[in-house]
Structures are given as C-alpha cells and as structure tokens.
Amino acid sequence: MNAPWVRRALPALVLVLLAAAPFLLNGFRLRLLTEVLIFGLLAASLDLLVGYTGLTSLGHALGFGVSAYATGIVATRLIANASLTLLAGVAAAVLVSLVTGALAVRARGVYFLMLTLAFGQLAFSLADTWTPVTGGSNGLSLPVFQLVPGAEGGLLSGVVGFYYYTLVAFVLGYAALRRVVSSPFGLALVGIRENEARMRAVGYAVQGYKLAAYCTAGALAGYAGALYAQQQRFVSPGLAGFETSALALVMVIIGGRGTLVGPVLGAGVVLLLRDELSTRFEEWQLVLGVVFIAIVYFLPRGLAAALRQRRAVA
Amino acid sequence: MGGLEDLVDAYAVTVLNGLARGLVLFLIAVGLSLIFGLMDVLNLAHGAVFLLGGYAAVQLAPTGDGFLVALAVAAVLGLLLGGGMAAAVRPIAGRRGHLDQALLTLGASYVLAEIAAIVWGDGYYSPLAPPAVASSVTVLGQAFPAYRLVVIVVGLVLALAVYLLFERTQIGALVRATVADRGMVASLGVNTTVVLVGVFAVGTALAAVGGVLGAPILTVRPGIDRQVLLLALITVVIGGLGSIRGALIGALLIGQVEALGVALLPQFAAFLLFGAMAAVLLVRPAGLFGSLAEAR
Amino acid sequence: MNVLTLEGLGKSYGSLVAVDAVDLAVAEGARHALIGPNGAGKTTLFDMVGGRTRPTRGRILLGDADITRRTEHERARLGVAKTFQHSNLFDGLSVLDNVVMAVQRDAGVARSPWRSVGAHREVRERAGELLSRLGLPDRAGASAGALSHGERRQLEVAVALATRPRLLLLDEPVAGMSPAESSAFVELVRGLPPELTVLIIEHDMDVVFTLATRVSVLHAGRLLEEGTPAEVRDSATVQEAYLGTQDADDIFLTPEPGATRDGAR
Structure with missing residues (x-):
C-alpha cells in the first residue's frame, strides 16, 4: 500500500487537483482555498520552528503582520506591484526577525514562548497606535495589485487569477521549505530539537542556528503575510496579534508537527471549520476551543501522523 | 516653584494609580507564576478567569451593592475552575514541551471567553465601586478615588497573606519544596496531587478575585482577558517564574510603567512595557528572581 | 609536545572549592587517566576542559592556544571531543544520522540549506566508514534509541571521532557495562589512532591499568600524584590518602558498585 510510486504520485495528483480547483469550486470556495494556501505557508513556516527546531513560538504572526503592513504601505504610497511589495514585505519580516530573534534565542523553554508572544503583541500595539502610518485600528485598504508594472487591473483582480498566482507562490514557498528541512541545515535543526547539549559538544553554534531558523521561518511568514495583504486588499492590527499566532500554532498541532505537509492540512481544517462554524453560529470560537481541547486528548500527534498510521494498518 | 509642586502632586496620583493597577496585576500574575513553577504549565486561560471575575462584579454588584457577594462567588468559582483545570492538565503535563498545554489552555x-460573550454580549461594563468607598479623598491636594486606596490596601494584604502562607507555614514549605523538586517530595510519601490541585485552585481563585477588585477600575469587556494575560506574562517574565516576590516586584513595576506611560507617552505605553521586559531579560535572562535552572 | 596543559586551574562555588589549582600536562598520543574517589572534582575538571563549566581561576591550553575563555562549541571546533557520563545521543535519529550530524559540521557543510543531506555523498561515506571502524556497520539504519548500552558507547565514540579531534575526553565510558562489553570497549580505545590524545575518567581500575600510559590522582579537588600506572599503584601518598579504607587495593581493584556518579557535580 505504501509503495514508493504512491508516495511519488501523490504530490503530483494533489498538484493536478489544485490546478483544476477553479473548475471544481465556486468563487466563495476558491477564495477560501486561496486563503488555505496562504495560511498553509504560514503554518508550514511555523513548523520549521516548532516541529523541526523544537522552539514553540506564540508570536509567529509577527513576520506575517509586519510584512502585510510593509506590503500595504508600499502599495498605498509607492507602487502596487505584486512582486515588489512581496519583496518589501519579506525584507521587512527578515529585518524584524533578526532584531527580535537575537533576543528570543537567548531565552530558554517557556521564556522563548513568552518573548515571542510579547514581540507579536508589540507589533500589534504598534500597528494599532501608529495611526499616521498604519491607519490605526481602522487598518489600511489597498488597491488591486499588478503583476507587471504599468498594467491596468489584469490578472490579479479576479478570484481565479489570484488563485493561480497564489498557487504558484505556494508551490515555490513550500518547495523551498522542503529543501531546507531535508538539507544538512535542516538536519542540524532536528539535532537541536533532539539534543542541544550534544550539538554544542560536536561544535555547533546552537544559538546561530536557532537564529537562522527563526529568520527563515520569519521570512516565509512574511511571504505569506504579503500574499494575504494582496488577497484581502486590507490590513489591520489583528494580523500581527495573538489570535493569528495562536491560529497558526493550532494549524501546526492539528496537522502534525515536524511534517510540513501536516500544517498545510491543518490550515485547511481550521479555516474550513472557522468558515462553516462562523456562518452557522456566532459563537464559533466556543466550538473551536472545544476542538482544540479534543485534539490534545484524542489526536496528540496530529492529522498527518493519524493518516500515516491508518495507511500502515491498511 | 508652584509649577514643580503641581507636577509632583500630579505624579503622586499617577504613582498611586500605578500601585492599584500593579496590585490587581499581582493577584493574576502570582497564580500564573506558581502554577508554572509547580506543574510546568503555562495556563493561557488565566486571563479568561480574570474576565469571569469581572463579569461576576458586573452581574452581582453593578451599583457597588453586593460587592462582597461578588467577591465570594468569584473566589468559589475560581477554586472550582482551578481544580478542574488542574485535573484536565494533569494527564498531559510534562508531555513534549509546552505545545499541548498551550493548545489545551x-x-x-x-x-x-465565549461563554462570557454569550451571557454578557460584547458591551463595555464599568461596575461602580461599593457605596461606602465610592467617594473621593484628597491626596496631596488632588482628588483620588477612595476605592483605589481600598484596592491598594486589600491588594497589599492579600500579597502579604500569600507571601506568609508560602514562606512561613508548613503548607507553604511543602509547596516550595514541590516547586524545587517534585520527585523528592513525592518520595517522602506526600500526595503531590493534592498540593498541585490546591495551588492551581488557589492561584485561579486569586485571578477571579482580581477580576472583581479590578472591575471598577478597568472596563470589563471582551478581549480584556487577552490584555490581562499578556500583562501577567510580562510580569512573570520580569519577576522570574515560580517566585512570589518576583511576581510582586514585577507587578508593581509594570503597574508604574503602565500608569506613568499612559500619563506621559500614551502613544508608546505598550513600548515602555515591552522595553522594560526586554531590558530585564537582557541583564537577567531568567527574570529578576528566577534561576536559570527554572528557565530550562 | 603537550596537547593539553592546565595551569593552576580551579573552580569554586562561593566558599566551596570543587577544584583547587590543578596543574596538569597531557602529552600528545597519551592515554591519560584521571582517577580519584567520588567528589574529588574529576567531573568538574572535565567540564572545565570541555567548556561546560567556566573555571574561576587558572588557564587551559590546547597545544599553544589558550582556550580558557572559549565556548563549548568553539572548543569542539578546535579539536576537543567528548563522550558524556550519561550516554547522550540523538535518540530519535538513525545511527547513521547521529554520525552524519558530526561529520557534516566537521566538513563545513552543516550550514548548507539547499542541497539535500543525501546529496552530500562524501559526508555519508565518511559517516559510514566511521561506523564500520567502530563495529556498528549493520546498525546504521537503526534508531539510536534502540541500541544496547555498549553499542551506544561505541556510537558516542564514533560521533566524537567524526569531528577529527586532537583530544578525546571519555567520562566513565565503561560505567554500567557488562564485563564483555567493557573489554570490547577497551579494545576499541586501543584501536584509536595513536596520535589521538585521550583523557579518561574511570572508576574501573582494571580498565585504567590496562589502557593508561599516565595516571593522575585527584583528591579533594587537588592533584595528589601523577605518574605511570605502576608508580601510582605503589605510591605511598596515594595509599595514605586512602587509608580510611582498610586496604588500598580495595580502591583500585573493586570499584564500588553503582559508582557512576561523581559527587562533585
């Protein structure tokens, strides 16, 4: 059942399905799928920290939010070009990750968790109060983005066009993460998760590796944040806040940490759940909370592991 | 000269405000800190308990009458919630880092928070202070709400009580020993479960009581649970996890930074807070009263 | 030429002196054993050499270079490798990956974030060779957590050697081993390259006297005696220091059971 060709064919099949999605789904669902891909990137980048390096971050929305705002500010003040704003967003996220990461990787265990939480919240406060630049709690509304400078309207204004743009961006981002985790650097991160003392003993500068992981994850989060700003054409302080960080963490845990693909699945489950619930009840957070609790007890290793187990049994 | 005195007087009021806020914060932070120290559990639901305490005041003492009833109800509710949480967390405590407990809490x-939102909606409530202390008193020539002085006094008394309980009594010694070395205490034949559940319950009750006490000062509204949780986390980070003294000093410091920040630089109040935390952590990575061993 | 030189090295915790001004020189290629009763400060001394503990006085030289203020990972890069008292591996990873982790660092490719681990053929090959040399070639695919106690020690040495050290620190390597495992381990250490310098803490005196070319005796944080194994065995000072026990031979021949912890930690 678990033959090599299945493992080879599965990604191709998924890719074909994703490419065919605009023909299978209505506009509303396609928008949701676009969002799933974007949050899938965010969750997968968080998995690099949580699942591979063993650093639990509660402030991963920092890079996401900062990049979304950088995208928004460049788009409203300079140029609403998709790739330029994406670049600006990622650059801003890396810069912020470098500064906060230098502090955070010094902390151990639960202190890392608290520091990252605080940094995310700091970005939230900044976005909320620095009204002249960020629009304060009203946020910023953004114009339609162009793929090529000078082109009017065009590809990215439609739901289908934007979906394909996101799909390409997702495949590139996901493939990059895949390469990173299967590289010697990725193995070193797993080593840090497994046994930090041993890593130091064989000569690894552990803090440097942690910082590199933190910044890589931050860059990818920024990549997702820029895409999200371009899709929503609206940014608000909540993007950098605790809710977003918690949501990303939940996606990682639900999907299965240390698998990359799991968190993307997790993003699908969480966003679908949120959409389905929020249209039916106003109190969807109540159900979400119950789901979180249930997962801790009944699905402790995530969906990816559960699926793999079923396959192994079958 | 008169200008300077006015300035000093104005800041005296600010300092008192900060003291009142700081002591409310202590009531929340101390439970968070002890629960972590004891069970290695970071209880992210701690802010929601505070929120429920606030709504207890809204429900039972909106005009200030029935304030003591609200306090008692909140305390009992907190004890029950804390006990329940302790039981829920027990099977996963110590499992694979802090991820599961983060998700659970x-x-x-x-x-x-959602239950609170269903019952009380998304309105902003400011319950009144109890009538006996609803007036203002004059402090250094400035009018100051008497209720805030009461909060300061009650907060200090509770802080002292918690301190004495943990530092000077047999039970406290047991809890401190359990913080230091759970296995050792268990091997002495002490039922550590009782200790753990007890501390979880009392710590949670203190947060609920803090919610009632703080309600007339702060506005009770959805979202304040997150804000309060974050402040408590910063407090605990600054003070050092598992330390009562640390929680008190951290809370008083944050109270002052917040009050002065709001008075001086309202735009940057949040930055002052995080700046204070970053500064402390740069110098002492495990907080003022924490040891590195605890940070591991 | 001395590979390791300690000059007046000491560590005190407040008023408690764990190690008191130790002078020690370990010659290149030596099999130098450090012995002494529990609490003598052996592990503290080791931790200072390895970089886990900062000395409060004195200097540590590796060759001619002063490494006193170097961090643990910097020392590893300069050629100080070690095995831990309590076996310390990447239990969740395969045996091969445990060695690859060290080889890729040594080969300078550990920062490479792009080509896959498998594409670095030279790293895998060297890791495979090391496993063969240390008698674990058929265990490459097993999870490190599934190894027997003796195999874990072998793997630890493989990981240590992967960093191509000048100095190898072995902290009670045969503690908890069966006699068979223990003598296999002795053979393994004997088979190490002759130019590699080995400093070893051991309670099992059979192992010490079989392996060591030099022996230093640490007692209450001070260096009591140093010499060839025969000199140390016959030393009056050493015997005197152990007079508390009726027969000095006891200390040397029968290590106390379960004496795997060093009280000075």
Missing part, C-alpha cells in the same frame, strides 16, 4: 480560554 488556549482552548479553555476560548471556551470561557
């Missing part, structure tokens, strides 16, 4: 906080 986060889920609990969603549930509690």
Whole structure:
C-alpha cells in the first residue's frame, strides 16, 4: 500500500487537483482555498520552528503582520506591484526577525514562548497606535495589485487569477521549505530539537542556528503575510496579534508537527471549520476551543501522523 | 516653584494609580507564576478567569451593592475552575514541551471567553465601586478615588497573606519544596496531587478575585482577558517564574510603567512595557528572581 | 609536545572549592587517566576542559592556544571531543544520522540549506566508514534509541571521532557495562589512532591499568600524584590518602558498585 510510486504520485495528483480547483469550486470556495494556501505557508513556516527546531513560538504572526503592513504601505504610497511589495514585505519580516530573534534565542523553554508572544503583541500595539502610518485600528485598504508594472487591473483582480498566482507562490514557498528541512541545515535543526547539549559538544553554534531558523521561518511568514495583504486588499492590527499566532500554532498541532505537509492540512481544517462554524453560529470560537481541547486528548500527534498510521494498518 | 509642586502632586496620583493597577496585576500574575513553577504549565486561560471575575462584579454588584457577594462567588468559582483545570492538565503535563498545554489552555480560554460573550454580549461594563468607598479623598491636594486606596490596601494584604502562607507555614514549605523538586517530595510519601490541585485552585481563585477588585477600575469587556494575560506574562517574565516576590516586584513595576506611560507617552505605553521586559531579560535572562535552572 | 596543559586551574562555588589549582600536562598520543574517589572534582575538571563549566581561576591550553575563555562549541571546533557520563545521543535519529550530524559540521557543510543531506555523498561515506571502524556497520539504519548500552558507547565514540579531534575526553565510558562489553570497549580505545590524545575518567581500575600510559590522582579537588600506572599503584601518598579504607587495593581493584556518579557535580 505504501509503495514508493504512491508516495511519488501523490504530490503530483494533489498538484493536478489544485490546478483544476477553479473548475471544481465556486468563487466563495476558491477564495477560501486561496486563503488555505496562504495560511498553509504560514503554518508550514511555523513548523520549521516548532516541529523541526523544537522552539514553540506564540508570536509567529509577527513576520506575517509586519510584512502585510510593509506590503500595504508600499502599495498605498509607492507602487502596487505584486512582486515588489512581496519583496518589501519579506525584507521587512527578515529585518524584524533578526532584531527580535537575537533576543528570543537567548531565552530558554517557556521564556522563548513568552518573548515571542510579547514581540507579536508589540507589533500589534504598534500597528494599532501608529495611526499616521498604519491607519490605526481602522487598518489600511489597498488597491488591486499588478503583476507587471504599468498594467491596468489584469490578472490579479479576479478570484481565479489570484488563485493561480497564489498557487504558484505556494508551490515555490513550500518547495523551498522542503529543501531546507531535508538539507544538512535542516538536519542540524532536528539535532537541536533532539539534543542541544550534544550539538554544542560536536561544535555547533546552537544559538546561530536557532537564529537562522527563526529568520527563515520569519521570512516565509512574511511571504505569506504579503500574499494575504494582496488577497484581502486590507490590513489591520489583528494580523500581527495573538489570535493569528495562536491560529497558526493550532494549524501546526492539528496537522502534525515536524511534517510540513501536516500544517498545510491543518490550515485547511481550521479555516474550513472557522468558515462553516462562523456562518452557522456566532459563537464559533466556543466550538473551536472545544476542538482544540479534543485534539490534545484524542489526536496528540496530529492529522498527518493519524493518516500515516491508518495507511500502515491498511 | 508652584509649577514643580503641581507636577509632583500630579505624579503622586499617577504613582498611586500605578500601585492599584500593579496590585490587581499581582493577584493574576502570582497564580500564573506558581502554577508554572509547580506543574510546568503555562495556563493561557488565566486571563479568561480574570474576565469571569469581572463579569461576576458586573452581574452581582453593578451599583457597588453586593460587592462582597461578588467577591465570594468569584473566589468559589475560581477554586472550582482551578481544580478542574488542574485535573484536565494533569494527564498531559510534562508531555513534549509546552505545545499541548498551550493548545489545551488556549482552548479553555476560548471556551470561557465565549461563554462570557454569550451571557454578557460584547458591551463595555464599568461596575461602580461599593457605596461606602465610592467617594473621593484628597491626596496631596488632588482628588483620588477612595476605592483605589481600598484596592491598594486589600491588594497589599492579600500579597502579604500569600507571601506568609508560602514562606512561613508548613503548607507553604511543602509547596516550595514541590516547586524545587517534585520527585523528592513525592518520595517522602506526600500526595503531590493534592498540593498541585490546591495551588492551581488557589492561584485561579486569586485571578477571579482580581477580576472583581479590578472591575471598577478597568472596563470589563471582551478581549480584556487577552490584555490581562499578556500583562501577567510580562510580569512573570520580569519577576522570574515560580517566585512570589518576583511576581510582586514585577507587578508593581509594570503597574508604574503602565500608569506613568499612559500619563506621559500614551502613544508608546505598550513600548515602555515591552522595553522594560526586554531590558530585564537582557541583564537577567531568567527574570529578576528566577534561576536559570527554572528557565530550562 | 603537550596537547593539553592546565595551569593552576580551579573552580569554586562561593566558599566551596570543587577544584583547587590543578596543574596538569597531557602529552600528545597519551592515554591519560584521571582517577580519584567520588567528589574529588574529576567531573568538574572535565567540564572545565570541555567548556561546560567556566573555571574561576587558572588557564587551559590546547597545544599553544589558550582556550580558557572559549565556548563549548568553539572548543569542539578546535579539536576537543567528548563522550558524556550519561550516554547522550540523538535518540530519535538513525545511527547513521547521529554520525552524519558530526561529520557534516566537521566538513563545513552543516550550514548548507539547499542541497539535500543525501546529496552530500562524501559526508555519508565518511559517516559510514566511521561506523564500520567502530563495529556498528549493520546498525546504521537503526534508531539510536534502540541500541544496547555498549553499542551506544561505541556510537558516542564514533560521533566524537567524526569531528577529527586532537583530544578525546571519555567520562566513565565503561560505567554500567557488562564485563564483555567493557573489554570490547577497551579494545576499541586501543584501536584509536595513536596520535589521538585521550583523557579518561574511570572508576574501573582494571580498565585504567590496562589502557593508561599516565595516571593522575585527584583528591579533594587537588592533584595528589601523577605518574605511570605502576608508580601510582605503589605510591605511598596515594595509599595514605586512602587509608580510611582498610586496604588500598580495595580502591583500585573493586570499584564500588553503582559508582557512576561523581559527587562533585
């Protein structure tokens, strides 16, 4: 059942399905799928920290939010070009990750968790109060983005066009993460998760590796944040806040940490759940909370592991 | 000269405000800190308990009458919630880092906050202070709400009581020993479960009581649970996890930074807070009263 | 030429002196054993050499270079490798990956974030060779957590050697081993390259006297005696220091059971 060709064919099949999605789904669902891909990137980048390096971050929305705002500010003040704003967003996220990461990787265990939480919240406060630049709690509304400078309207204004743009961006981002985790650097991160003392003993500068992981994850989060700003054409302080960080963490845990693909699945489950619930009840957070609790007890290793187990049994 | 004196007087009021806020914060932070020290559990639902305490005041003492009833109800509610949480967390404590408990307590906080939202909606409530202390008193020539002085006094008394309980009594010694070395205490034949559940319950009750006490000062509204949780986390980070003294000093410091920040630089109040935390952590990575061993 | 030189090295915790001004020189290629009763400060001394503990006085030289203020990972890069008292591996990873982790660092490719681990053929090959040399070639695919106690020690040495050290620190390597495992381990250490310098803490005196070319005796944080194994065995000072026990031979021949912890930690 678990033959090599299945493992080879599965990604191709998924890719074909994703490419065919605009023909299978209505506009509303396609928008949701676009969002799933974007949050899938965010969750997968968080998995690099949580699942591979063993650093639990509660402030991963920092890079996401900062990049979304950088995208928004460049788009409203300079140029609403998709790739330029994406670049600006990622650059801003890396810069912020470098500064906060230098502090955070010094902390151990639960202190890392608290520091990252605080940094995310700091970005939230900044976005909320620095009204002249960020629009304060009203946020910023953004114009339609162009793929090529000078082109009017065009590809990215439609739901289908934007979906394909996101799909390409997702495949590139996901493939990059895949390469990173299967590289010697990725193995070193797993080593840090497994046994930090041993890593130091064989000569690894552990803090440097942690910082590199933190910044890589931050860059990818920024990549997702820029895409999200371009899709929503609206940014608000909540993007950098605790809710977003918690949501990303939940996606990682639900999907299965240390698998990359799991968190993307997790993003699908969480966003679908949120959409389905929020249209039916106003109190969807109540159900979400119950789901979180249930997962801790009944699905402790995530969906990816559960699926793999079923396959192994079958 | 008169200008300078006015300035000093104005800041005296600010300092008192900060003291009142700081002591409310202590009531929340101390439970968070002890629960972590004892069980290695970071309870992200702690802010939601505070929120429920606030709504207890809204429900039972909106005009200040029945304030003591609200306090008692909140305390009992807190004890029950804390006991329940302790039981829920027990099977997963110590499992694979802090991820599961983060998710579990986060889920609990969603549930509690959402229940509150169903019952009380998304309105802003400011319950009144109890009538006996609803007036203002004059402090250094400035009018100051008497209720805030009461909060300061009650907060200090509770802080002292918690301190004495943990530092000077047999029970406290047991708890401190359990913080230091759980296995050792268990091997002495002490039922550590009782200690753990007890501290979880009392710590949670203190947060609920803090919610009632703080309600007339702060506005009770959805979302304040997150804000309060974050402040408590910063407090605990600054003070050092598992330390009562640390929680008190951290809370008083944050109270002052917040009050002065709001008075001086309202735009940057949040930055002052995080700046204070970053500064402390740069110098002492495990907080003022924490040891590195605890930070591991 | 001395590979390791300690000059007046000491560590005190407040008023408690764990190690008191130790002078020690370990010659290149030596099999130098450090012995002494529990609490003598052996592990503290080791931790200072390895970089886990900062000395409060004195200097540590590796060759001619002063490494006193170097961090643990910097020392590893300069050629100080070690095995831990309590076996310390990447239990969740395969045996091969445990060695690859060290080889890729040594080969300078550990920062490479792009080509896959498998594409670095030279790293895998060297890791495979090391496993063969240390008698674990058929265990490459097993999870490190599934190894027997003796195999874990072998793997630890493989990981240590992967960093191509000048100095190898072995902290009670045969503690908890069966006699068979223990003598296999002795053979393994004997088979190490002759130019590699080995400093070893051991309670099992059979192992010490079989392996060591030099022996230093640490007692209450001070260096009591140093010499060839025969000199140390016959030393009056050493015997005197152990007079508390009726027969000095006891200390040397029968290590106390379960004496795997060093009280000075």
